[in-house]
Amino acid sequence: MFFFVFFSEAAVNFSACQSKGSEVPAVTKDIKESLTENDKPFERLSSDDVASISIYEASLKSDIILLEDEALQMISLLNKLEVCGKAEEEERIGQMVQIKIEKSEGSSVIVKCFYPYVMIDNICYEAEYEPLENINKFVNNIIKR
Numbered sequence: 001m002f003f004f005v006f007f008s009e010a011a012v013n014f015s016a017c018q019s020k021g022s023e024v025p026a027v028t029k030d031i032k033e034s035l036t037e038n039d040k041p042f043e044r045l046s047s048d049d050v051a052s053i054s055i056y057e058a059s060l061k062s063d064i065i066l067l068e069d070e071a072l073q074m075i076s077l078l079n080k081l082e083v084c085g086k087a088e089e090e091e092r093i094g095q096m097v098q099i100k101i102e103k104s105e106g107s108s109v110i111v112k113c114f115y116p117y118v119m120i121d122n123i124c125y126e127a128e129y130e131p132l133e134n135i136n137k138f139v140n141n142i143i144k145r
Contacts, residue, residue: 039082039083039084040079040080040081040082040083041081041083041120042075042078042079042081042111043079045075045078045079045101046075047071047072047075048104049103049104049105050071050075050101050102050103050104051102051103051104052100052101052102053066053071053074053075053099053100053101053102054099054100054102055097055098055099055100055139056098064142064143066142070142073138074099074135074138077131077134077135077138078099078101078111078135080131080134081111081113081118081127081128081131081132081135082127082128082131083118083120083125083126083127083128084125084126084127084128085125085126086123086124086125086126087116087117087124087125087126094114094115095114095136096112096113096114097112097113097114097135097136097139098110098111098112098113099111099112099113099135109121113127113132113135113136115127115129115132115133115136116129116132118132
């Protein structure tokens with residue numbers, strides 16, 4: 001099992017939280033159910049569900065391969081990700097983490113974390129600070145290794 005981490009630091013226009021030019025498959029049923037039942041869209045995500053996780057580091061222009069224990073940590077961080085509702089239109093510039101989850105059953109989900117937003121399946125939500133900050137810290141630590 002291989003895990004890739006993709007990380008991007010750039011000026012990001014989150015106007016209406018729309019991603020331009022990227023096609024993202026529909027959110028899988030389990031994520032939709034989690035969003036319906038509570039505000040943690042990846043609460044049920046487990047290592048058995050994941051074939052790979054990837055993040056791109058734009059400044060290094062390289063992929064960073066996660067060790068298996070790092071991938072488990074990323075899944076744990078995603079389990080804690082909490083959304084507060086759909087986001088209003090706003091433009092921000094700063095650091096963005098893009099995580100692609102390839103699921104074992106063949107679907108994939110792209111998650112873009114950009115405080116105070118998280119975009120799942122091109123739908124932007126406001127998110128709790130601490131889980132997003134923990135994802136950013138985790139990715140920054142991987143880049144430094």
